[in-house]
Amino acid sequence: MSTKTMTLTLQIWRQKNASSPGSMQSYKLEGVSEHMSFLEMLDVLNAKLIKEGQDPVAFDHDCREGICGSCAMVINGRPHGPRKGTTACQLHMRTFKDGDTIAIEPWRATAFPVIKDLSVDRGALDRIVAAGGYVSINTGSTVDANAIPIGKKDADEAMDYAACIGCGACVAACPNASAMLFTGAKVAHLVKLPQGQVERRGRVLNMIGQHDREGFGACTNHRECSEACPKEISFDAIEVLNREFLRAQVTGD
Amino acid sequence: MDLNAKIPDGPIEAKWDRHRFELKLVNPANKRKYNVIVVGTGLAGASAAATLSELGYHVDCFCFQDSPRRAHSIAAQGGINAAKNYQNDGDSVYRLFYDTVKGGDFRAREANVYRLAQVSVNIIDQCVAQGVPFAREYGGTLSNRSFGGAQVSRTFYARGQTGQQLLLGAYQALERQIASGGVKMYPRHDMLDLVVIDGVARGIVTRNMVTGEVRGWVADAVVLATGGYGNVFYLSTNAKGSNVTATYRAHKRGAGFANPCFTQIHPTCIPVSGDYQSKLTLMSESLRNDGRVWVPKKKGDARSPDQIPDEERDYYLERRYPSFGNLAPRDIASRAAKVVCDEGRGVGPSKMSVYLDFADAIRRLGQKVIADRYGNLFEMYERITGENPYQTPMRIFPAVHYTMGGLWVDYNLMSTIPGLHVLGEANFSDHGANRLGASALMQGLADGYFIIPYTIGHYLASAKLPKVTPEHPAFTKSIDEVKAMSKRLLGVGGKVPVDELHRELGLVMWDYCGMARNEAGLKKALGLIPQIRERFWREVAVPGSNEELNPWLEKAHRVADFLEFGELMCVDALSRNESCGGHFREEFQTPDGEAQRDDANYSYAAVWEYTGPGSAPRLHKEPLEFKNVKLATRSYV
Numbered sequence: 001m002s003t004k005t006m007t008l009t010l011q012i013w014r015q016k017n018a019s020s021p022g023s024m025q026s027y028k029l030e031g032v033s034e035h036m037s038f039l040e041m042l043d044v045l046n047a048k049l050i051k052e053g054q055d056p057v058a059f060d061h062d063c064r065e066g067i068c069g070s071c072a073m074v075i076n077g078r079p080h081g082p083r084k085g086t087t088a089c090q091l092h093m094r095t096f097k098d099g100d101t102i103a104i105e106p107w108r109a110t111a112f113p114v115i116k117d118l119s120v121d122r123g124a125l126d127r128i129v130a131a132g133g134y135v136s137i138n139t140g141s142t143v144d145a146n147a148i149p150i151g152k153k154d155a156d157e158a159m160d161y162a163a164c165i166g167c168g169a170c171v172a173a174c175p176n177a178s179a180m181l182f183t184g185a186k187v188a189h190l191v192k193l194p195q196g197q198v199e200r201r202g203r204v205l206n207m208i209g210q211h212d213r214e215g216f217g218a219c220t221n222h223r224e225c226s227e228a229c230p231k232e233i234s235f236d237a238i239e240v241l242n243r244e245f246l247r248a249q250v251t252g253d
Numbered sequence: 254m255d256l257n258a259k260i261p262d263g264p265i266e267a268k269w270d271r272h273r274f275e276l277k278l279v280n281p282a283n284k285r286k287y288n289v290i291v292v293g294t295g296l297a298g299a300s301a302a303a304t305l306s307e308l309g310y311h312v313d314c315f316c317f318q319d320s321p322r323r324a325h326s327i328a329a330q331g332g333i334n335a336a337k338n339y340q341n342d343g344d345s346v347y348r349l350f351y352d353t354v355k356g357g358d359f360r361a362r363e364a365n366v367y368r369l370a371q372v373s374v375n376i377i378d379q380c381v382a383q384g385v386p387f388a389r390e391y392g393g394t395l396s397n398r399s400f401g402g403a404q405v406s407r408t409f410y411a412r413g414q415t416g417q418q419l420l421l422g423a424y425q426a427l428e429r430q431i432a433s434g435g436v437k438m439y440p441r442h443d444m445l446d447l448v449v450i451d452g453v454a455r456g457i458v459t460r461n462m463v464t465g466e467v468r469g470w471v472a473d474a475v476v477l478a479t480g481g482y483g484n485v486f487y488l489s490t491n492a493k494g495s496n497v498t499a500t501y502r503a504h505k506r507g508a509g510f511a512n513p514c515f516t517q518i519h520p521t522c523i524p525v526s527g528d529y530q531s532k533l534t535l536m537s538e539s540l541r542n543d544g545r546v547w548v549p550k551k552k553g554d555a556r557s558p559d560q561i562p563d564e565e566r567d568y569y570l571e572r573r574y575p576s577f578g579n580l581a582p583r584d585i586a587s588r589a590a591k592v593v594c595d596e597g598r599g600v601g602p603s604k605m606s607v608y609l610d611f612a613d614a615i616r617r618l619g620q621k622v623i624a625d626r627y628g629n630l631f632e633m634y635e636r637i638t639g640e641n642p643y644q645t646p647m648r649i650f651p652a653v654h655y656t657m658g659g660l661w662v663d664y665n666l667m668s669t670i671p672g673l674h675v676l677g678e679a680n681f682s683d684h685g686a687n688r689l690g691a692s693a694l695m696q697g698l699a700d701g702y703f704i705i706p707y708t709i710g711h712y713l714a715s716a717k718l719p720k721v722t723p724e725h726p727a728f729t730k731s732i733d734e735v736k737a738m739s740k741r742l743l744g745v746g747g748k749v750p751v752d753e754l755h756r757e758l759g760l761v762m763w764d765y766c767g768m769a770r771n772e773a774g775l776k777k778a779l780g781l782i783p784q785i786r787e788r789f790w791r792e793v794a795v796p797g798s799n800e801e802l803n804p805w806l807e808k809a810h811r812v813a814d815f816l817e818f819g820e821l822m823c824v825d826a827l828s829r830n831e832s833c834g835g836h837f838r839e840e841f842q843t844p845d846g847e848a849q850r851d852d853a854n855y856s857y858a859a860v861w862e863y864t865g866p867g868s869a870p871r872l873h874k875e876p877l878e879f880k881n882v883k884l885a886t887r888s889y890v
Contacts, residue, residue, distance in 0.1 A: 062325070063323075064532045129424075152393070156386075190384050196384055
């Protein structure tokens with residue numbers, strides 16, 4: 001592996017806290033290796049800013065292997081950046097070229113207030129899950145695991161939806177800032193399984209109710225969400241969600 | 254220091270049943286009068302918080318992440334062990350117990366491990382009932398695969414994302430309790446101290462990471478499920494936020510720290526690519542079911558892997574450990590990789606990696622089957638390295654992954670401080686000197702779902718707990734100390750970023766307290782660490798203020814603790830004059846280069862007592878008795 005380095009111009013959203021206005025600031029960064037991850041590139045910028053006595057850029061991150069869902073930034077207008085099915089932490093600088101200007105902004109949605117710079121409050125997503133995104137089963141009151149046979153196809157489809165990492169890219173990508181892909185993924189995961197049947201009706205009504213109360217918008221079929229999703233959750237999740245919602249309202253079942 | 258493990262009497266198979274009967278109960282109407290603090294929301298913390306709330310206790314739950322769903326258990330890939338014997342291949346509770354004790358190189362407590370194997374079967378039932386989408390066979394039953402250190406297939410999995418799916422199950426159970434009001438959840442809160450009153454754990458002090466507010470929280474019992482300390486090495490597979498602060502500060506308040514030198518170096522990680530590297534990425538052990546590990550036979554062979562014919566390759570794990578082959582346990586596979594690289598047979602730009610090759614498996618099974626089994630891992634590898642592992646072998650090298658050491662706990666999972674309970678990776682109890690693959694998820698959920706809910710009731714029913722308020726002088730003192738430390742960190746006014754000093758510490762730990770250790774190296778590290786610590790307090794640059802989101806202040810607190818804790822690890826490694834599991838002292842090895850235990854002198858858990866700043870820690874020993882497993886040289890040949 002030979003290593004190419006590049007010089008970049010970074011345009012980064014800086015905002016001191018939720019109550020201050022923010023603005024884009026420009027930074028020049030030299031010697032960026034193509035093997036760095038995007039967040040490592042920001043680490044290098046921050047080390048430089050700290051040494052120069054300037055305020056470093058706050059951003060959320062933790063596992064840096066694309067699964068915790070912490071990292072959240074819009075890169076050149078796209079949540080998590082240009083590479084499909086890839087979180088910002090797994091995006092590598094070989095995707096960019098020497099001399100590029102890169103714009104970096106936080107998720108923007110009413111339901112995700114900015115805390116500082118690129119860091120936003122995504123507590124609304126937890127509250128949607130708390131409204132019904134589970135099977136109500138207390139520890140210990142179960143049957144043997146193999147007593148509930150589940151076909152491989154159903155299990156695989158449930159897993160496809162359950163792969164959501166709760167990062168909020170779907171919201172950031174949606175012109176309506178809707179969290180229907182996030183909500184639909186959980187509803188679809190559980191509706192595919194026998195364990196999810198008992199609470200099927202209440203779950204979808206309560207989760208959608210909470211979704212709307214949090215200030216997320218409605219889905220108008222732009223499909224930007226599944227395009228931006230780093231786990232490539234299918235747009236079918238929203239179709240399942242709509243079908244379940246209709247079924248719950250119409251049939252009362 | 255009282256190290257009575259409180260192991261119940263009777264035959265090992267009957268201990269847990271007997272204990273459950275003998276434990277005192279809290280009547281359901283009284284449970285809501287008790288307040289329990291749970292710190293950490295990984296598998297152990299989330300499952301404990303949810304289950305305690307289901308039982309009726311009031312729970313205050315804390316995590317430093319912005320959501321409880323992001324705890325680092327989420328990143329576990331391969332699977333979870335359970336003695337279900339669904340494959341009809343000879344598994345049993347006893348065999349899982351035996352494999353785990355042997356895998357840990359006979360440095361774990363028998364009774365705890367047996368109980369772990371017993372409740373393993375309940376965990377799978379629980380997770381399936383929650384809707385965890387485990388892999389299935391066409392007939393609808395659960396699928397299993399094999400993991401290192403076992404000759405049966407007992408590992409349950411959800412693609413390469415088992416930790417994620419198990420954690421989401423526990424997180425959803427937790428959210429359900431949050432909705433019911435039984436749990437109050439405090440994300441973005443960093444625990445920075447434990448409050449001990451009259452020798453009993455009565456609460457914690459946290460910093461709100463958004464506002465900077467430092468405040469105390471009172472409880473009748475405190476549960477730490479705060480994970481491991483692998484980030485003392487700076488580079489590890491841990492999440493960037495994983496830290497030792499909660500357990501180390503509890504240690505400073507009196508909790509014994511057991512076997513801190515027992516760390517696990519995982520054999521299959523993506524190698525380091527440059528000095529900007531911020532973390533290492535694991536490639537699941539499950540890959541060794543189908544991947545073959547090799548290096549060229551010849552030193553300095555610069556040919557590309559496809560140009561090296563089979564007879565000029567050394568499949569060294571298959572050669573050295575024919576009966577386990579590529580599924581040799583982690584400590585053994587890691588050391589074997591180090592040996593071939595030290596011989597000059599390593600591959601890749603740095604020559605510090607080995608091949609993990611799927612060509613045979615792809616020929617045998619077809620690319621589709623391999624993609625079905627490991628697709629997400631192959632994609633992750635390609636994203637990070639820019640190389641396609643379907644076409645060219647992966648390059649891997651060992652990296653710090655897990656820490657078997659942790660706060661000492663008795664059979665009830667209570668530390669040496671009454672009222673302070675410790676679960677999951679944060680405690681020391683079940684894995685001895687080496688953890689087998691797919692056993693961490695098992696232990697985290699066993700502790701949280703099926704052990705602490707019983708044992709904490711006994712503590713609460715037995716303890717005398719006078720009413721305490723956050724105005725108690727012990728809280729005030731602790732809050733003042735935390736604030737003073739933040740102020741001191743912000744006031745150093747140096748020029749060196751925290752990460753730079755952390756990286757320096759990590760290199761010392763890796764070089765002298767890593768995969769191989771010796772007396773001279775450990776003594777050298779014990780000289781170097783205080784120097785880095787002294788520079789830290791003189792030269793560190795911590796920007797910003799306390800009253801805002803300040804990731805650099807958070808990090809500075811954690812690194813300050815790592816700079817003390819690293820020394821304790823080296824002291825422990827130096828005092829253990831034997832090799833066992835992940836602790837390989839070069840002076841103590843067999844002629845074949847395998848770890849040589851000294852059961853006559855070191856069959857104990859080393860438990861360290863904090864004796865004050867600048868004062869040497871005091872060693873206490875919990876003797877380990879093996880009545881059900883015969884002590885033997887661990888052999889995977």
